[in-house]
Amino acid sequence: MALDIVVQLTNKVSVILVIAFLLSKIPIFKNVLLKKSLSTQDKFFLILIFSIFGIIGTYYGIPIKNAIANSSITGVVAGGLLGGAEVGIGTSLLVALYRLYMGGYVAPASALTTIAAGTLSGMLNPHFLKVRNKGVYGFVVALVCQIFLFLMILLLAKPFEAARELVGIIAFPMIAVNSFGVAIFISILDNIFKEQDKVGAFTAQLALDIANKTLPYLRHGLDFENAQKAVEIIYNMVDHVSAVAITRGELILSHIGTGVDHHCPRDKIMNRSTKRVLRTGEYTISQTREKIGCRIVNCQLMAAITIPLKMNEKIIGTLVLYKNTENSITSVDIQLALGLAQLFSTQLEISEADNKERLLEKAELRALQAQINPHFLFNALNTIVSFTRTDADIARKLLIHLGNYFRNSLQKVEDFIDLHTEIKNIQSYLAIEEARFGHKMKVSYHIEDNISCQLPPLIIQPIVENAVKHGLLPKKIGGTITIAARMEESGTLITITDDGVGMTLDKIKSLFHDRESHQSIGMRNVDKRLRGIYGEGSGLIVESEPQKGTRVTVRIPKEL
The missing domain is CATH 3.30.565.10 (Histidine kinase-like ATPase, C-terminal domain)
Known part of the structure; x- marks a missing residue:
């Protein structure tokens, strides 16, 4: 009978894992999961998603002796480990309420264990995010939570003989299948982070390559000619942008790509979003044409990320990456723009330091000339005067x-x-x-x-x-x-x-x-x-x- 339960539970967990895999490909879920700091709205969203997994695991459980062999632990543990304490507790409360609604003499013990599992998983989130093998970590946490579940059933469920018989039947199948299920579930979602790391590495390398190519120009300072060279390099090396611009003060230094007909070098800035970045010093993501705020009504630039360029902590201009499609600024674009702006700002600071160094050297040389000439002239004239007599x-x-x-x-x-x-x-x-x-x-x-x-x-x-x-x-x-x-x-x-x-x-x-x-x-x-x-x-x-x-x-x- 235990083998039959293992097979049935495995089939049901497989359905959950397929749904998890499909979910991992949905951009809105990926973007929320990748955020370093979750907003209240993000937390409610994750609680809803992981609660659905927990409830599905309970609903499609296997009825055995007035109890349910289920996989609700999958969503609860995954929610806590991936989303943090609030997500773990929130998910466990919803799944526990549903388990009580389903009834049965072990329902109170199951509900209490579910809440404990969500709380424990959420508390372990900071440590979990640092470990390398997250699947193994999830397996261990699920294993501990499942063992705790059956201890609670033995302690709380009445009559004890029925509870002991039930534990003897379902303990091994549930511990084995659910522990492996949580490990695979987390491994599937962990691929989102691994893909992001790969994208981040590619983006960092691309930013470094661009910075390396722009260095010969930006080392001479930020003017119209050097800025034009820089935007040409970015535009040619980044396939997914429709236009690139660099501004300084209230002026557009350079613009290449879509919109060049009215975003002209040496003209004043036309976008409200760019002016806001210059004023606040904070980068801005504009996902619609209205948010960009171009004065030209039919401007084809539909999305933009605008990053401040700084020199010695003073805002001197902006770097803007544009796209022709609304809501198309991705995390990759944000990382690339932030990396480029940081590297460009560093290059400009080095350029300013080099320029000051050159000016100092010239000043020292002029001082040296001034020191040599008057002193030598005075002595030379005295010598010449003496020879005019002899x-x-x-x-x-x-x-x-x-x-x-x-x-x-x-x-x-x-x-x-x-x-x-x-x-x-x-x-x-x-x-x-x-x-x-x-x-x-x-x-x-x-x-x-x-x-x-x-x-x-x-x-x-x-x-x-x-x-x-x-x-x-x-x-x-x-x-x-x-x-x-x-x-x-x-x-x-x-x-x-x-x-x-x-x-x-x-x-x-x-x-x-x-x-x-x-x-x-x-x-x-x-x-x-x-x-x-x-x-x-x-x-x-x-x-x-x-x-x-x-x-x-x-x-x-x-x-x-």
């Missing part, structure tokens, strides 16, 4: 050198110059310094003629000036500066060597970290610019030994 030819040559020096030093800081032009500038500078200090300073050049090298201005000049001021002049007998440059396979190697007073290792370190020292500002600026332009491995290499001299090496790669 040697007019030398004075005339020095004036030419001074003119060349200042003409070259006024080069725009963002321009690259030829190495030979830079060397000529250095020659003009050192010719004046040689005339000024006489026998204390000698200069030697070893520059290959066939060198073809472009480098930023004011790279060699601060190093040479540092060698003169802090290497040779403190030495009583002076010394020699040697400037050499040669081609290598990887680029150009430039060295500036002096046999002056040298410096300690601590002093070398301070050149790149002491922001207050006038000696270090030029060297630090040169090192920082080289690393910023050519990479971290292209900074200055300084080698020095006290009382023996210093050598500074600069490597300019062939290609950036």
Whole structure:
């Protein structure tokens, strides 16, 4: 007889499982089950659904000795584990009331156990959602609840002999079939979460791919041209959107796809939904044309998700994904739009930080120019004036050198110059310094003629000036500066060597970290610019030994 009950219960549970499978394909049920936070309406909806499963399990039960071998536990346990405490308790109360309505001497025990099962399952919901194998978890919970049911029947049902005989007949079939039934039921519905995880992974990868392609444009800031490139990339990579737009402030920066005839770049925003996002800072899902609120009555854009773009927590614009069908914005669209907006906002913040860094470097370079020019000009003019009394030819040559020096030093800081032009500038500078200090300073050049090298201005000049001021002049007998440059396979190697007073290792370190020292500002600026332009491995290499001299090496790669 037990085997016959197992077969009959299995058939009835199979019907419930088929209905569960069909239910798992219905979008409205999937969307509710996937929500991280259930509204009151969502909870009532889930209570109704799982109660129907519980009532079906009871209604189609097998009458045995004035009792019912049933599968009501399936809906109750599943409702609690998947929907939480309120759903579990609500479902169990409705199923328990129906069980009491069906009658029988074990009805009170069954109803009480049903409520306990719903309560227990609901309380276990937070832990259940974290476990990997949810089917096994459901099996164990159902097993415990079924064992508790038959203990309650033995305790509460009268007469005891009839209750014991009933338990002996239906206990094993119900425990086995219902436990496996709950496990399969939950596994079917768990596929909804697994599919969502797969969709989420695909969406995240798509967002990253789009961000990677838009990075070369957005790294230069959010303007009309860069925004147009970004929306073109999104439109071409996301098949299910009908239009894409980016706005900044009250202006449309770019729009591609449906509606481009009236949502024109450089025009003011036409949608109420976009204006609301700019005002509130919260993203908006508009599932109808009326919710979008376009001023053009016959606009073909029927649904949209609008996400704010932020820079340092300040709203600067929006990203909008449109569709041509009402109520077509899905969870996939929402995840994609949120991911893109977050990545775009991060890119824009990085762009702003990079721009500030570049402006700071230019400001430091201009400060360096301003520091060099007036000081050097004052000393050079004094030297030239002294030679006008003793040697007019030398004075005339020095004036030419001074003119060349200042003409070259006024080069725009963002321009690259030829190495030979830079060397000529250095020659003009050192010719004046040689005339000024006489026998204390000698200069030697070893520059290959066939060198073809472009480098930023004011790279060699601060190093040479540092060698003169802090290497040779403190030495009583002076010394020699040697400037050499040669081609290598990887680029150009430039060295500036002096046999002056040298410096300690601590002093070398301070050149790149002491922001207050006038000696270090030029060297630090040169090192920082080289690393910023050519990479971290292209900074200055300084080698020095006290009382023996210093050598500074600069490597300019062939290609950036």
